[in-house]
Amino acid sequence: xxxxxxxxxxxxxxxxxxxxxxxxxxxxxxxxxxxxxxxxxxxxxxxxxxxxxxxxxxxxxxxxxx
Numbered sequence: 001x002x003x004x005x006x007x008x009x010x011x012x013x014x015x016x017x018x019x020x021x022x023x024x025x026x027x028x029x030x031x032x033x034x035x036x037x038x039x040x041x042x043x044x045x046x047x048x049x050x051x052x053x054x055x056x057x058x059x060x061x062x063x064x065x066x
Contacts, residue, residue, distance in 0.1 A: 027039050 026035055
């Protein structure tokens, strides 16, 4: 029996390093408008999520004296 018969059939399995490098390439590609739009929308959505979830903090209110 050859080793080729034991290979899994289907999509290749990528490691974490491959995923991180692909994400970095996606975020830093300056020539692809669609990728830049996707990254910008993702950053905007993350900012909206942070603003909505941290909205109970009032940074302008006086702090209690401890």
